[in-house]
Amino acid sequence: MKQLLGKNLHWVKLGELEEHGxxxxxxxxxxxxxxxxxxxNMGEFILLLSAIEQQLNIQLENSLIDSLLNEFLxxxxxxxxxxxxxxxxxxxxxxxxIKALSKWTSHFNNAEAFFDALQTLDEKxxxxxxxxxxxxxxxxxxxxxxxxxxxxxxxTRTALVEMTLKNFFLQLWKxxxxxxxxxxxxxxxxxxxxxxxxxxxxxENTLVPYICNKNKESKFVNHSVxxxxxxxxxxxxxxxxxxxxxxxxxxxxxxxxxxxxxxFQLNSTLDKLATDLPTFRWVV
Numbered sequence: 001m002k003q004l005l006g007k008n009l010h011w012v013k014l015g016e017l018e019e020h021g022x023x024x025x026x027x028x029x030x031x032x033x034x035x036x037x038x039x040x041n042m043g044e045f046i047l048l049l050s051a052i053e054q055q056l057n058i059q060l061e062n063s064l065i066d067s068l069l070n071e072f073l074x075x076x077x078x079x080x081x082x083x084x085x086x087x088x089x090x091x092x093x094x095x096x097x098i099k100a101l102s103k104w105t106s107h108f109n110n111a112e113a114f115f116d117a118l119q120t121l122d123e124k125x126x127x128x129x130x131x132x133x134x135x136x137x138x139x140x141x142x143x144x145x146x147x148x149x150x151x152x153x154x155x156t157r158t159a160l161v162e163m164t165l166k167n168f169f170l171q172l173w174k175x176x177x178x179x180x181x182x183x184x185x186x187x188x189x190x191x192x193x194x195x196x197x198x199x200x201x202x203x204e205n206t207l208v209p210y211i212c213n214k215n216k217e218s219k220f221v222n223h224s225v226x227x228x229x230x231x232x233x234x235x236x237x238x239x240x241x242x243x244x245x246x247x248x249x250x251x252x253x254x255x256x257x258x259x260x261x262x263x264f265q266l267n268s269t270l271d272k273l274a275t276d277l278p279t280f281r282w283v284v
Contacts, residue, residue, distance in 0.1 A: 009211075014229045015204030022078035022180055023230060025141055026269075028190035028218035029084070033210035036221035037230075038269050039143035042081035044227065045072060046147065046164050047265060048234050050156040051257040052242065052249060062163045064245055069167050071241045072234070073178040081168060082182040084140030085111040088118075091129075091138040098128050115183045121173050133169055134162045140184065143269045154265055193220045193270060193279040202229050208284060220274050222266060225284060231258045 010033060012021065023041045024034035037044050049060060049068070060068075073079055088111040096105045104125065108114040121129060132138050139145045144161070151158040172179045196208065202225060211221045232255055239251040270279075 009209040011207045011209050013204060014202070014206045014208060014226060017208070017226065018076055018204070018230070018233060020077045022080040023223075023226065024080050024182075025082055025143065026220045026222050027082065027142065027184060028188065028213055028220055029184040029186055030213055031185075033212040034221060035208060035210060035223045035226050037223060037227045038266050039141055039147070040080035040082065041076075042079070042141075042164070042168065043143050043147075043265075044230055044234065044262075045069070045079075046144075046156060046161055047261055048231065048238055048254070048258055049160055049164065050154075051235075051254055051261055052238065052247075053157065053160065054155065054261075055249065055254055055257050056247070058247075059157065060160065060163075062167070064242075064247075065160075065163050066167045067245065068238055068241055069164065069171065071237060073171065073176060075237055076230075076233070077178075078180045079168075079178050080180045080182065081144070082141050082184050083115070083138075084184045085115075085186075087138050087140030088115045088183055091132055094132050094135075094138065095129065101125065101128050111183070119172065119181065120175075126169070126173050130166060130169060134165055139165075142273050143265075146269055146272060147265075150268075153268055155261065156265075188273070189218045190220050190274060190277060191218060192277050193222070193274050195279065195281050196221070196223045196225055197281055197283050198225045198228075199283055202232075204229075220270065220277070227262060228259065231255060231262060234258075 023037040023044060024030060025040040026036040026038050053060060092108060092114045095101045136145050136148045147154050147156055147161045148158055172181055208223055208225050235251055235255040235258055239249045239254060242249045
């Protein structure tokens, strides 16, 4: 395990992570150290929304999703979602086919420059780009892409995912500093899956390690400990906000439903992205 994780781990309290940090994706292409969850903060937020729908047998409206996302952004640290160079390059090619964008896109000759431009779109460009960003081919996060493609398998409505993504990008273009939209580069080269768990009671003082990737030691990293804490905090917040909109949610039931769904979705994603890779469990 020490060979996989490295010698100099950086540890953080969950309370500090909640206030200032973020959940990155389990994707092994990060060039920095991460606390990982499938799809990062975006994946966990969609998971909570889906758990609400399943608990109450309802379909959340876009206006409520927007309100819930706003409160989420105001209450926690950074809100992470990633794409990759392949998806951004495909988005650039599709954008050149739109007459209203063709003159603008002609200035970009690589994915990196186009991605930088995507961070600050005006209303006119955003109107044309937004529908393209909701297409699976233009989503560079494997987990979020699978949510779009396999709604029945993931027990999550496609329209729910699309509305959440839409509100995320609108917040990005409004200049919300809590949004972290990242682009990962290169190909998948993960050698294993690491699941970080705990056998003790989890609270804001629980320590979890940032895990770093190196090119020849790339790995999928799932922080079950951090996910458990964030889902607990998130279910508490969303329950409070939903009740203000006259939607009565039982917080404990929501949390339990989210935990069950998180395990199911993690296994579904790893079955697709980490086929036949060895899995290691580290108890902290």
